[in-house]
Amino acid sequence: MDSQILMDEALFERVVDRLAHQLLEHHDFNHLDLIGLQPRGYWFAQVLQRRLHELRPDEHINCGGLDVTFHRDDFRRREKPLNPSSTHMEFLVENRHVILVDDVLFTGRTIRAGMDALLSHGRPQSVQLLVLVNRRFQRELPIEPQYVGKTIDSIDCEYVQVLREEGSDKCRIMLLNQKPE
Amino acid sequence: MNHLSVHHLTGIRGLNLNDIELIFQAAKEFKEVINRPIRKVPSLRDLTIANLFFENSTRTRLSFELAEKRLSADVVNFSSASSSVKKGETLVDTVNNILAMKVDLVVICHPHPRAPQFLAKKVNTIVVNAGDGTHEHPTQALLDAFSMTERLGDVRGKNIAIVGDIRHSRVAISNILCLQLLGANVRVCGPKTLIPKYIGSMGVKVSHDLDETLAWCDVANMLRIQLERQDDTSIPYFPSLREYAVGFGLDRVRLDRLRKKVTIMHPGPINRGVEITSAAADSDHSIILDQVENGVAIRMAVLYLLASNN
The missing domain is CATH 3.40.50.1370 (Aspartate/ornithine carbamoyltransferase)
Structure with missing residues (x-):
């Protein structure tokens, strides 16, 4: 299997820094919630939350993890069954500004399911999308991110692999020429 | 293994440890769902489920019906007291007539032991046992x-x-x-x-x-x-x-x-x-009362996993 590095640990750190500063520039944290889509989006949202806390130690930023399994549109249409992850939402998003966070944006269907799942926790004032990697092509729904770590051009059969170190904020992103088994 | 080893839930006999752990894992997540402000997910929105209760059972039927509705399935209820069973129709005929109306899954509670197993063999649908006489629940x-x-x-x-x-x-x-x-x-x-x-x-x-x-x-x-x-x-x-x-x-x-x-x-x-x-x-x-609350979550998990398995 061929692979290339899209983002090494050092670049990942700089990207997290940039995204955190972009959020600081555009938002008042009294009304902002970060909500990551399980499993890796929630991890990435927590990485961002920790970085934001370093930059603004006095401000509290809500961070939740949302599982979209029950809201997916490919249930009973896939070869393999979908097993749920846990949802960690200890707050309501009613009238809040929400940044939906995911690791890779590809077809847009997970994000659609995420927005559907989000509405079960209240009606947010606004929802914006932040992704670590934006695969520009093969979008199947009219969904575009407001904040992007890195935009890449890739073809359908390729696979973006997010390799994170357990228990740390370090991460490396690879582009593989096929989906691993 | 991330899917059930069975296509019907006719009894605990036939399930393995992995099946039970899978059901518990899904039930844990469904318990979170039923405690949200909006307690509904769209997973089974393209399924129709018939609750066939040949025996009086208020809470089991209510629990199944709530679980089905929380999963967005269409639900029809059948009780033998007001049906053609009284006119002599057989169980298989009754269920086949209901299935002809495009029902995808049946939940059956019956006074005769092993009625759900019998039905699972005779009709082409997913069968869930909601209690069969003195046999299994x-x-x-x-x-x-x-x-x-x-x-x-x-x-x-x-x-x-x-x-x-x-x-x-x-x-x-x-x-x-x-x-x-x-x-x-x-x-x-x-x-x-x-x-x-x-x-x-x-x-x-x-x-x-x-x-x-x-x-x-x-x-x-x-x-x-x-x-x-x-x-x-x-x-x-x-x-x-x-x-x-x-x-x-x-x-x-x-x-x-x-x-x-x-x-x-x-x-x-x-x-x-x-x-x-x-x-x-x-x-x-x-x-x-925790048992009653968990009943809805467990039934959601069972229906969800059986539907994804078929």
């Missing part, structure tokens, strides 16, 4: 075991007592099978007349002393005296309800006599003052 056993794991962490190695009318209880058989799969030690307790002879062959210990059983167990699952099934013999199984309550009823005095905390369960409906007094049923040892 798999979703009740799953929700009981799930409630125990929530309270105790893990039931492996724990002592679980099932007390009361074992002879007429489908809950008892399913509970024994499920808890044994999960590695618990199971004991049944009740008057000799209400404990069937075959129970020893299931690998459970038998006791006729409630106080000694309570001292042994971590959880006591108090079964209902099934008054509607007591007249299948000319000789009563016990002299009077009062005498049963004295020998096998759980009350505050018995609980206070113990030097440890025993979790109390009851599958409902409760005959207050017979198998359990109000003081015991409403004490902080009791997880009876």
Whole structure:
């Protein structure tokens, strides 16, 4: 299997820094919630939350993890069954500004399911999308991110692999020429 | 393995440990769903489910119906009291007629043991057993075991007592099978007349002393005296309800006599003052209402996993 590095640990750190500063520039944290889509989006949202806390130690930023399994549109249409992850939402998003966070944006269907799942926790004032990697092509729904770590051009059969170190904020992103088994 | 090994849920017999763990994992997430402000997910929106209740059962039907509606399925209810079954139609004909109206899954509660297994072989649909006579009640056993794991962490190695009318209880058989799969030690307790002879062959210990059983167990699952099934013999199984309550009823005095905390369960409906007094049923040892809440989550998990498996 061929692979290339899209983002090494050092670049990942700089990207997290940039995204955190972009959020600081555009938002008042009294009304902002970060909500990551399980499993890796929630991890990435927590990485961002920790970085934001370093930059603004006095401000509290809500961070939740949302599982979209029950809201997916490919249930009973896939070869393999979908097993749920846990949802960690200890707050309501009613009238809040929400940044939906995911690791890779590809077809847009997970994000659609995420927005559907989000509405079960209240009606947010606004929802914006932040992704670590934006695969520009093969979008199947009219969904575009407001904040992007890195935009890449890739073809359908390729696979973006997010390799994170357990228990740390370090991460490396690879582009593989096929989906691993 | 991330899918069930079965295509129907006709009983706990046939499930393996992985199946039960999978159901518990999904139920945990569904419990979170039913505690959200909007308690509904769209997973089964393209499915129609028929609840076929050939036997009176209020809470099981309500629990299944809520689980189906929380999963966005279309639901039709059928009760034998107002149906052509009274006119002599067979079970297979009744179900095939319902399936011809494009129903994808049937939940069946029937007074005859093994009716769901029979149906699963004869008709082309997913069958879920909601209780078949005195045979099995798999979703009740799953929700009981799930409630125990929530309270105790893990039931492996724990002592679980099932007390009361074992002879007429489908809950008892399913509970024994499920808890044994999960590695618990199971004991049944009740008057000799209400404990069937075959129970020893299931690998459970038998006791006729409630106080000694309570001292042994971590959880006591108090079964209902099934008054509607007591007249299948000319000789009563016990002299009077009062005498049963004295020998096998759980009350505050018995609980206070113990030097440890025993979790109390009851599958409902409760005959207050017979198998359990109000003081015991409403004490902080009791997880009876947790069982009811978990019932919806477990049934959502079962329906979701069976639907994704077919």
